[in-house]
Amino acid sequence: MKITRMHGAGGKVMQNLIGDVILGSLTNTQVNGGIGLQDLDDGSTIPIGDNEIVFTVDGHTVDPIFFKGGDIGRISVCGTVNDLSVMGAKPLALSMSFVLPEGFDIDKLKEIMDSINKACEEAGVAVITGDTKVSNVSDIIISSAGIGIVEKGKAVRDKGMKEGDSIIVTGNLAEHGLTILLSREGFDLESNLKSDVAPVNGLIQSVLNEGITINAMKDPTRGGLADSLNEMAEKSGLGITLQEDQIPLSEEVNFISEALGIDPLTVANEGKVVMAIPKKDAEKALEIIKNHPLGKNAKIVGEVTSEHKGVIMETLVGRRVVDTPIGDPIPRVC
Amino acid sequence: MKITRMHGAGGKVMQNLIGDVILGSLTNTQVNGGIGLQDLDDGSTIPIGDNEIVFTVDGHTVDPIFFKGGDIGRISVCGTVNDLSVMGAKPLALSMSFVLPEGFDIDKLKEIMDSINKACEEAGVAVITGDTKVSNVSDIIISSAGIGIVEKGKAVRDKGMKEGDSIIVTGNLAEHGLTILLSREGFDLESNLKSDVAPVNGLIQSVLNEGITINAMKDPTRGGLADSLNEMAEKSGLGITLQEDQIPLSEEVNFISEALGIDPLTVANEGKVVMAIPKKDAEKALEIIKNHPLGKNAKIVGEVTSEHKGVIMETLVGRRVVDTPIGDPIPRVC
Ligand SMILES: Nc1ncnc2c1ncn2[C@@H]1O[C@H](COP(=O)(O)OP(=O)(O)OP(=O)(O)O)[C@@H](O)[C@H]1O
Numbered sequence: 291m292k293i294t295r296m297h298g299a300g301g302k303v304m305q306n307l308i309g310d311v312i313l314g315s316l317t318n319t320q321v322n323g324g325i326g327l328q329d330l331d332d333g334s335t336i337p338i339g340d341n342e343i344v345f346t347v348d349g350h351t352v353d354p355i356f357f358k359g360g361d362i363g364r365i366s367v368c369g370t371v372n373d374l375s376v377m378g379a380k381p382l383a384l385s386m387s388f389v390l391p392e393g394f395d396i397d398k399l400k401e402i403m404d405s406i407n408k409a410c411e412e413a414g415v416a417v418i419t420g421d422t423k424v425s426n427v428s429d430i431i432i433s434s435a436g437i438g439i440v441e442k443g444k445a446v447r448d449k450g451m452k453e454g455d456s457i458i459v460t461g462n463l464a465e466h467g468l469t470i471l472l473s474r475e476g477f478d479l480e481s482n483l484k485s486d487v488a489p490v491n492g493l494i495q496s497v498l499n500e501g502i503t504i505n506a507m508k509d510p511t512r513g514g515l516a517d518s519l520n521e522m523a524e525k526s527g528l529g530i531t532l533q534e535d536q537i538p539l540s541e542e543v544n545f546i547s548e549a550l551g552i553d554p555l556t557v558a559n560e561g562k563v564v565m566a567i568p569k570k571d572a573e574k575a576l577e578i579i580k581n582h583p584l585g586k587n588a589k590i591v592g593e594v595t596s597e598h599k600g601v602i603m604e605t606l607v608g609r610r611v612v613d614t615p616i617g618d619p620i621p622r623v624c
Numbered sequence: 625m626k627i628t629r630m631h632g633a634g635g636k637v638m639q640n641l642i643g644d645v646i647l648g649s650l651t652n653t654q655v656n657g658g659i660g661l662q663d664l665d666d667g668s669t670i671p672i673g674d675n676e677i678v679f680t681v682d683g684h685t686v687d688p689i690f691f692k693g694g695d696i697g698r699i700s701v702c703g704t705v706n707d708l709s710v711m712g713a714k715p716l717a718l719s720m721s722f723v724l725p726e727g728f729d730i731d732k733l734k735e736i737m738d739s740i741n742k743a744c745e746e747a748g749v750a751v752i753t754g755d756t757k758v759s760n761v762s763d764i765i766i767s768s769a770g771i772g773i774v775e776k777g778k779a780v781r782d783k784g785m786k787e788g789d790s791i792i793v794t795g796n797l798a799e800h801g802l803t804i805l806l807s808r809e810g811f812d813l814e815s816n817l818k819s820d821v822a823p824v825n826g827l828i829q830s831v832l833n834e835g836i837t838i839n840a841m842k843d844p845t846r847g848g849l850a851d852s853l854n855e856m857a858e859k860s861g862l863g864i865t866l867q868e869d870q871i872p873l874s875e876e877v878n879f880i881s882e883a884l885g886i887d888p889l890t891v892a893n894e895g896k897v898v899m900a901i902p903k904k905d906a907e908k909a910l911e912i913i914k915n916h917p918l919g920k921n922a923k924i925v926g927e928v929t930s931e932h933k934g935v936i937m938e939t940l941v942g943r944r945v946v947d948t949p950i951g952d953p954i955p956r957v958c
């Protein structure tokens with residue numbers, strides 16, 4: 291068996307590889323009883339004193355490395371900050387591991403570093419360690435790990451949603467992935483679309499600061515909302531009912547994804563969050579989120595139920611299953 | 625200006641890139657007053673309660689990925705464990721970020737995972753988080769970050785050596801780099817040389833457990849012992865005098881490096897440590913180290929002095945300066 295693009299595209303094919311070959315090979319996947327690799331959450335934790343250290347990593351091979359709304363440097367910061375943030379943690383520090391091609395322009399590297407710095411300032415995190423290699427890669431690759439901190443037992447899990455919870459999506463979907471696709475095809479200048487890549491820790495903190503409990507939370511990156519919701523449903527043993535007319539999608543995204551035959555629910559986002567919140571707090575949470583610059587287009591898109599498993603969407607023409615995608619339709623999206 | 629292989633080879637060229645372009649672009653490089661990126665140590669720290677979390681990362685693009693004595697999986701674990709260990713920390717957890725080429729054999733990935741698992745068991749660490757991407761790279765790339773823990777204020781720094789300290793090297797040098805070179809040239813089967821790649825946390829712990837203070841410590845990876853000693857000298861403002869006849873080098877390494885015109889002091893090691901230890905404890909430390917399976921060939925190789933800066937080696941034919949190498953003579957060594 292050989293690796294295909296789908297093994298790196300989120301979704302089922304990648305999940306199987308991770309479950310069978312990676313997780314299946316490892317004996318030690320957990321420290322001090324914290325959240326471990328076997329939980330396959332956005333990050334893992336190491337309990338220390340009254341806190342848990344949260345640890346996560348993402349590698350980035352996005353093509354092209356500069357695109358409307360961001361670049362590989364900005365994604366490297368935000369991707370990792372966001373995985374820490376959806377664990378309910380306060381992001382503290384990042385590592386930056388670079389693999390550079392021979393002949394790479396040092397001015398481009400400077401531009402990427404400036405973008406990393408700006409994103410770090412936005413998110414309030416520091417780059418405290420790194421590594422630099424030169425190899426025969428086609429373009430710069432950045433892997434960024436991150437450390438955050440959360441009060442012991444307060445980490446927000448994928449699996450935590452409860453019957454009756456409202457599902458909130460913090461803004462318009464599919465903008466990152468479609469922007470990448472358009473720039474690859476040279477259509478980016480004719481469109482207003484730009485990547486949503488942004489650090490979401492401030493947005494999430496604004497909800498938590500009001501004492502609202504978030505029962506489950508993910509950043510819908512590769513594989514999009516469809517992948518995240520299915521994971522939340524599966525891990526909780528519950529189901530989700532979505533209202534199609536409530537899902538935030540810009541007109542442009544609707545138009546482009548219809549033209550290309552791509553389901554925007556399976557496309558990657560880099561500055562969005564999906565949360566399960568107790569119904570009684572959902573309107574209040576929505577209001578807080580809508581007051582944040584990154585949450586203007588937030589919506590309550592559905593509800594958690596025990597009446598079915600998986601994700602079902604109510605549409606104008608009836609109900610349809612929203613399945614875990616085989617993989618994100620846009621390769622090398624992040 | 626363009627990136628050259630030397631920018632990824634340890635040594636002066638890489639140091640300049642990191643100092644000017646990387647560190648020079650970043651505003652936030654430190655958390656809670658811990659050891660920060662500006663210290664350019666083997667890892668950085670985040671003080672939390674009575675402890676400091678130690679954080680480090682290394683990317684690996686070694687060519688070939690399987691070689692005598694190890695493979696990219698084993699290096700990925702040991703490289704990161706060792707950077708944590710030379711900070712005086714107890715390594716706890718690793719992240720594993722993979723970039724795989726399309727068409728990569730899944731059986732090879734399994735072999736690498738088994739090797740990762742074995743090295744983790746040896747070192748007593750867990751893999752708790754990771755990421756998987758597929759991209760057009762020529763071979764698998766692994767970036768592994770790591771978290772360790774050390775009592776507050778007890779981290780061992782590059783800069784900490786003191787006048788009169790003895791310099792200990794824990795075993796024969798240059799075996800990793802030369803093994804890589806030989807396998808690349810197809811000469812590996814004719815030689816007994818194999819990589820020294822191994823986790824050194826147990827070895828270091830055996831010294832610390834006896835209450836011996838280690839004033840400064842590094843793992844002499846890319847750029848070899850020459851690079852590590854110069855960094856320790858420069859950061860402390862002191863000098864080091866080496867005794868050439870005490871430097872542990874196997875006959876085979878001596879033979880090969882003479883034949884190839886490579887200075888073994890500039891070649892990478894992946895299972896060695898260099899320590900500065902107060903003279904009064906040096907013999908005891910040496911004995912402890914020699915009793916550890918990884919330390920059989922350890923030697924006291926020199927002494928810290930305030931009489932000169934930098935590193936000077938006493939040889940049969942007089943004294944010579946051991947300078948920071950421009951870069952490791954063997955590219956893609958780790
Ligand atoms: N190479 C790997 N080694 C160990 N664990 C891995 C590896 N790749 C992925 N994982 C684990 O699998 C789970 C899913 O990984 P995934 O990368 O999809 O999560 P994510 O970072 O939230 O999503 P994205 O990468 O799209 O932002 C995580 O728990 C992650 O730690």
Ligand SMILES: Nc1ncnc2c1ncn2[C@@H]1O[C@H](COP(=O)(O)OP(=O)(O)OP(=O)(O)O)[C@@H](O)[C@H]1O
Binds near residue numbers: 418646663664665
């Ligand atoms: N891309 C980068 N971003 C931020 N810091 C970096 C980067 N590359 C290197 N550094 C920092 O520069 C210093 C030297 O890095 P280097 O990789 O040489 O250390 P090392 O890991 O001990 O050596 P080796 O990689 O050969 O094992 C470290 O403090 C490291 O954190």
Ligand SMILES: [Mg+2]
Binds near residue numbers: 332372373508509511
């Ligand atoms: Mg995530």
Ligand SMILES: [Mg+2]
Binds near residue numbers: 370
């Ligand atoms: Mg992620």
Ligand SMILES: [Mg+2]
Binds near residue numbers: 421681682
């Ligand atoms: Mg390094």
Ligand SMILES: [Mg+2]
Binds near residue numbers: 706
């Ligand atoms: Mg080191």
Ligand SMILES: [Mg+2]
Binds near residue numbers: 681682707845
């Ligand atoms: Mg290292």
Ligand SMILES: [Mg+2]
Binds near residue numbers: 347348349754755756
């Ligand atoms: Mg990931």
